[in-house]
Amino acid sequence: MSSTDIRGLDLHGLLSEPGAWSTVYTDGPQGEPPGAVESRMRSLKDRMRDAGIPDDDAEAILAVLPDDIGLPAPSARWLVARGGDIVADEGFASGRRGAERITHGTFPEVVPLLRHHGGERRILVVQTGRDGAELSLERLGRTDPEKVQHIEGEEHPITKVSPGGWSQARFQRSVEEVWQHNQSEVGEAVDRLVRAHRPEHIFVTGDAHVRGLLLENIGADALALVVEVDADTRADGADDTALVEAIDETTALAHGGRVSAVRDRAAERDAENGASGVNAVVGALQQAQVDTLLLDERMTDDRQTLLALPEAPWVAIGEADAFDAGPGVPMPAVEALVRAALLTDAEVVFLEDEPAEGEPREEAEPHPPLAALRWPAASITGDVPDGAQPGHPSQAEGEDPAHPASHDDPQEDGHPSQAEGEDPDRQ
Structure with a gap:
């Protein structure tokens, strides 16, 4: 996954085009009453003015920053403005990572964005059961899932019982076949999501027997991503503590x-x-x-x-x-x-x-x-002497990057791209 692949943002364009860019990385909603929000916005406006952000950029940022975009408290926002227009606006469902940043310069600052983005890996959560499953494609650190799919399987018969008599074995086989059919349908949905969205991990919850049936019905690519969570999060009264702990531990590793x-x-x-x-x-x-x-x-x-x-x-x-x-x-x-x-x-x-x-x-x-x-280079492997400069991408093979030649006068020393033996006076 590329570091520039961030929900459609044209980072190449932002970073390659010199201009007058205003960047603000600050707190999002903090659960304050309205009066506190207004006070925080006034204080932020003063800090933007002190940082040299033009008034039109500051007003554009203050116009959108208090908006409710579904973030929890605490949260963080990263905004980029130019010429009074908001060029980028990203919210994060976690507090700031590091200090507040307010800058105005030739290029925007993107480190806060990348740090949050690095923690927003895509995962698939599969909460399965005898009657179907709920599949949730999510980004870590985001409050809303990207995609939710409900699989409603066959409902009868679902529960094994002991009716007694000659029909008991046939009835139990029928129940098992329903479970198997339902998990086959769930497995097909999992495989489709994996092919389309490439999650990094698949977390599977449900009772042990149903989880086993599901794992028998998914492809090898999906199976390699599975983390089983020994919890039935769809059961009445269940909580998601075990699931959250598994996600945190797995993503940290x-x-x-x-x-x-x-x-x-x-x-x-x-x-x-x-x-x-x-x-x-x-x-x-x-x-x-x-x-x-x-x-x-x-x-x-x-x-x-x-x-x-x-x-x-x-x-x-x-x-x-x-x-x-x-x-x-x-x-x-x-x-x-x-x-x-x-x-x-x-x-x-x-x-x-x-x-x-x-x-x-x-x-x-x-x-x-x-x-x-991307390729080995003995000339760029470690400590470079103080004052020495590395080589240019077009540096000739064998040239010492620690001692670049000085070419203050092309007539005297030759142009840097001049072929060996070529007369500099005959251009």
Whole structure:
């Protein structure tokens, strides 16, 4: 799943087009009375003015922010405006991840959006029973399911009884056949949803026997995604505690697996398949070489900046490695790295530090950026000497990226793309 595949948002367009973008990442509904909401909006307006957001953008944001879009409390909102129009508006069914962000600049800030999006993996919940099932296709962190399907199976006979006499065995076989038929219908629906929507996990609840019948009736692709939950959530008086715990545990393990996969791939071939540290990662991004970028969310607190470039290679450490891509715009390092990753079709994964409720946040330096590369490159594998710059995407083979040549005067030194032996005076 691409990091840019976010419910139809054109992130490439937002990030590649220089302009005057206003970005606000703030609290959504907090369960306050109307008077408190008005007070919070007045305070936000003052903060937007202090951040340099134009009045027309601020008014557009304040016009939609208090709207009830079905979010619970607490929640968060991410909005982008330009020229008095709302360009993007996303709500999240969880509190803010990190500090409030209010900025006005050449490019919008998208890290808060991606952090929430990374936790919104698609799952399928199948609550099955003898008489059918309810199938719910959901996004984690969203309040409303994307799709709900009810399977109403045959209703008679459903329950096994002991009528006695010669008909008992025949009656029991009839009940079992109804159960089997109903779960076959549920299995077909599960397979269709898996083919169409590709959920990452399928959580199946119901009594053990019915779950077993369902698993016999779904395809191999769906079966590989199944997590059985030992609970009958459709039974009278049942709650969904076991289901929620299974979803939380499974998705946490899956995210840990994605992080480990990036680290393992970056460590292959004596780390030639990876780039570690800001300088090395910038060099790999400049060559569109990054497949997956792993970032510690604590970088959002870092004051380091990089240059966001209006054209490829999209990011630079300083003007010396901007490669005539136009004037660079200083941005927080984490935003500049994410922007370059998205514009080169790299996946972005965040290493989250979310302490338990009531626990203090760990005080530690963030892990350095780490990239798993699309192809190995010994020239971009780790520490780059201070002041050295990585190579340009068009760098000649064998050229040392740590010691780029200076070409201040093409007549004296030759054009960077000049063929070996070519006379610079004969263009």
